[in-house]
Amino acid sequence: MSPDSGVAAHGVLIEPTTLRIQRVLPGTVERVWAYLTDGELRRKWLAAGDMVLQAGAPFELVWRNDELSAQPSQRPQGFSDEHRMKSRIVAVDPPRHLVFAWGEQGTGEVAFDLEQQGDKVLLTIVHRRVPDRDALLKVSAGWHTHLDTLEAVLSGEYAGPFWPRWLQLRDEYDARHPR
Numbered sequence: 168m169s170p171d172s173g174v175a176a177h178g179v180l181i182e183p184t185t186l187r188i189q190r191v192l193p194g195t196v197e198r199v200w201a202y203l204t205d206g207e208l209r210r211k212w213l214a215a216g217d218m219v220l221q222a223g224a225p226f227e228l229v230w231r232n233d234e235l236s237a238q239p240s241q242r243p244q245g246f247s248d249e250h251r252m253k254s255r256i257v258a259v260d261p262p263r264h265l266v267f268a269w270g271e272q273g274t275g276e277v278a279f280d281l282e283q284q285g286d287k288v289l290l291t292i293v294h295r296r297v298p299d300r301d302a303l304l305k306v307s308a309g310w311h312t313h314l315d316t317l318e319a320v321l322s323g324e325y326a327g328p329f330w331p332r333w334l335q336l337r338d339e340y341d342a343r344h345p346r
Contacts (some may be wrong), residue, residue: 174289178307179345184292184306190314196281199288200262203262203279211235212317224256232329235316240328267294274298290314303344308336
């Protein structure tokens with residue numbers, strides 16, 4: 168990401184339990200939208216899983232973060248090779264706006280907004296109602312690392328090992344987020 172893009176490199180808390188993170192990505196809104204909503208494309212940077220783009224529709228995200236890099240790395244303690252989360256679509260306005268519940272209980276919510284800016288796209292993610300500080304650190308480092316991966320995929324570049332970057336970012340967010 169270009170330092171002159173006006174977009175902060177790290178996510179910021181806009182409320183005590185709400186993280187906003189942005190990226191300026193190469194391509195068109197339609198291409199980035201496909202990487203958000205098509206399960207096969209989404210698995211290259213975040214998590215697999217089919218979505219029916221209709222408010223109220225259930226879906227499941229399947230994370231396999233070890234597969235996001237050709238270079239193996241040590242997975243942190245407490246993480247398995249696969250994580251599944253059932254969820255549902257809250258709102259959808261293709262190809263610019265998607266909101267889904269974070270988990271089956273819907274205790275959190277994630278909104279994605281896309282805005283074309285010349286030959287690039289501003290992607291804004293707002294993750295609301297993160298339940299506690301530990302989850303906030305994991306979510307912050309997670310979105311940041313996954314977005315780094317998406318940016319690399321869209322640019323045709325190598326993203327680097329997932330887990331070492333995630334651990335580094337968790338520590339950075341620990342220093343950035345108030346206690």
